[in-house]
Amino acid sequence: MKIAVVGTGYVGLVTGTCFAETGNTVTCVDIDQEKVKKLQNGKITIYEPGLEQLFERNLKQGRLAFTTNLKEGIEGAQIIFLALPTPPGEDGSADLKYILKVADDLGPLLKDFTVIVDKSTVPVGTADKVRERVAKGAKVEFDVVSNPEFLREGVAVEDFMKPDRVVIGTNSARGRKVMEQLYQPFVRQGNPIIFMDERSAELTKYAANAFLATKISFMNEIANLCESVGADVDSVRKGVGTDSRIGKRFLFPGIGYGGSCFPKDVQALAKSSSDVQYDFKILKAVMDVNADQKTRLIPRVKEYFNNNLKGKTIAVWGLSFKPHTDDIREAPALYNIDLLLEAGATVKVHDPEGMENVKKLVGSKIQYCETPYEAAEGADAVFIATEWPEFRTPDFEKLSSLLKAKVIFDGRNLYDLSVMKELGYAYYSIGREVVHG
Numbered sequence: 001m002k003i004a005v006v007g008t009g010y011v012g013l014v015t016g017t018c019f020a021e022t023g024n025t026v027t028c029v030d031i032d033q034e035k036v037k038k039l040q041n042g043k044i045t046i047y048e049p050g051l052e053q054l055f056e057r058n059l060k061q062g063r064l065a066f067t068t069n070l071k072e073g074i075e076g077a078q079i080i081f082l083a084l085p086t087p088p089g090e091d092g093s094a095d096l097k098y099i100l101k102v103a104d105d106l107g108p109l110l111k112d113f114t115v116i117v118d119k120s121t122v123p124v125g126t127a128d129k130v131r132e133r134v135a136k137g138a139k140v141e142f143d144v145v146s147n148p149e150f151l152r153e154g155v156a157v158e159d160f161m162k163p164d165r166v167v168i169g170t171n172s173a174r175g176r177k178v179m180e181q182l183y184q185p186f187v188r189q190g191n192p193i194i195f196m197d198e199r200s201a202e203l204t205k206y207a208a209n210a211f212l213a214t215k216i217s218f219m220n221e222i223a224n225l226c227e228s229v230g231a232d233v234d235s236v237r238k239g240v241g242t243d244s245r246i247g248k249r250f251l252f253p254g255i256g257y258g259g260s261c262f263p264k265d266v267q268a269l270a271k272s273s274s275d276v277q278y279d280f281k282i283l284k285a286v287m288d289v290n291a292d293q294k295t296r297l298i299p300r301v302k303e304y305f306n307n308n309l310k311g312k313t314i315a316v317w318g319l320s321f322k323p324h325t326d327d328i329r330e331a332p333a334l335y336n337i338d339l340l341l342e343a344g345a346t347v348k349v350h351d352p353e354g355m356e357n358v359k360k361l362v363g364s365k366i367q368y369c370e371t372p373y374e375a376a377e378g379a380d381a382v383f384i385a386t387e388w389p390e391f392r393t394p395d396f397e398k399l400s401s402l403l404k405a406k407v408i409f410d411g412r413n414l415y416d417l418s419v420m421k422e423l424g425y426a427y428y429s430i431g432r433e434v435v436h437g
């Protein structure tokens with residue numbers, strides 16, 4: 001099939017590349033000229049394990065192309081995916097201006113029956129709005145289908161190629177048939193395409209993200225309670241996670257959830273609910289808990305240094321909002337760095353992939369280091385914000401020799417308490433006993 005993907009950010013690039021990989025001809029459109037030029041020249045614009053190889057192969061074989069020209073990009077396409085941003089507006093609702101602008105532009109450009117697919121995360125009713133906008137300029141028939149995306153950054157290719165499920169919201173038999181054909185190669189036996197109406201599909205995406213965020217905030221509260229009552233959150237997590245009704249995943253406490261999705265989507269669902277006079281109480285608590293949790297370790301840091309961080313150097317390990325991505329959107333690390341700087345500390349950082357993006361945002365207020373050890377050299381403490389695998393088993397002997405004192409604040413519970421005790425570290429983590437060193 002011939003496919004166009006409008007918006008070549010995270011989701012657009014993964015969607016376009018994976019559809020090309022299954023034999024379709026894909027043109028990705030973006031208004032960012034620099035991004036498109038890079039992609040045309042074979043340079044991938046995001047760090048995502050496994051994507052580069054697929055991108056290069058499909059580009060070389062002519063199944064994948066990039067353009068800034070919408071008219072050219074959608075020429076002959078049977079399906080047009082909208083993978084455009086839906087950032088939070090001032091009131092917390094999802095801002096639809098990017099989607100609706102493209103919907104306006106698309107109408108007059110359609111030449112034949114086309115299926116327009118909302119891939120972005122959009123509030124209930126957006127498919128109707130897109131349909132209205134496209135219809136204003138269209139002279140041919142078209143369908144608007146909701147097809148929310150559930151991929152996780154860091155494992156996006158795997159998630160896209162082998163999805164747990166594909167959700168497709170449409171009331172049109174014609175739209176359904178086209179989508180069914182397109183997704184056939186991705187749906188493993190038992191992992192179905194779930195068809196439903198558009199509104200239910202739109203809400204399914206928010207419900208999934210909000211539920212996962214709730215799971216995390218719930219576990220973070222359990223962790224905080226563990227600290228007060230002398231329980232160990234790792235044991236509690238294992239104890240509850242083995243109940244198959246609860247499940248083991250997304251129960252890891254830490255310094256909160258971040259990223260480009262959970263924070264904005266939970267907020268947008270709360271706003272959509274209040275717009276229809278529904279008071280979604282749980283969501284408010286989920287957001288409150290996360291706001292506090294992100295900087296949960298800062299009072300411990302201050303307390304440890306007798307409320308005086310002036311002259312102290314903190315090595316922050318991890319900047320991206322989670323491992324295996326260079327994405328720093330809503331990364332808990334950034335909130336903590338701000339507070340450390342505000343308190344007068346010098347901050348040295350290392351992240352395997354996220355440093356370039358942080359440099360653009362934060363500049364020279366912090367020192368960027370090539371390795372975690374370089375960050376630790378001469379530092380008064382290590383602060384772990386992201387659980388990159390390389391931080392899990394450091395050379396503790398080397399680390400101890402580089403640090404001024406053996407102190408770790410761990411926002412991701414990477415180390416065994418017994419190991420920390422044996423090594424003589426002062427070790428503060430989440431929901432576990434404090435090791436005094």
Ligand SMILES: NC(=O)c1ccc[n+]([C@@H]2O[C@H](COP(=O)([O-])OP(=O)(O)OC[C@H]3O[C@@H](n4cnc5c(N)ncnc54)[C@H](O)[C@@H]3O)[C@@H](O)[C@H]2O)c1
Nearest residue numbers: 007008009010011012030031032083084085086120121149
């Ligand atoms: N990032 C994720 O992991 C993820 C996963 C599932 C769903 N989503 C949802 O998918 C949507 C896109 O997210 P993303 O992370 O890919 O966003 P992104 O910001 O990485 O990319 C969006 C792209 O759209 C481009 N764009 C803006 N206006 C345009 C226009 N008029 N024409 C063409 N291109 C235009 C931007 O230049 C940018 O490259 C959002 O609704 C998001 O909530 C994201």
Ligand SMILES: O=c1ccn([C@@H]2O[C@H](COP(=O)(O)OP(=O)(O)O[C@H]3O[C@H](CO)[C@@H](O)[C@H](O)[C@H]3O)[C@@H](O)[C@H]2O)c(=O)[nH]1
Nearest residue numbers: 149150151152153250251252254256257258259261321322
């Ligand atoms: O047990 C856990 C699991 C995750 N997190 C944090 O939660 C955030 C989000 O993690 P994850 O869900 O793995 O990353 P995303 O790439 O943001 O993916 C989420 O958001 C996407 C965009 O909507 C959806 O498509 C995915 O299904 C959904 O998992 C990160 O800050 C993690 O550190 C925890 O704190 N504890």
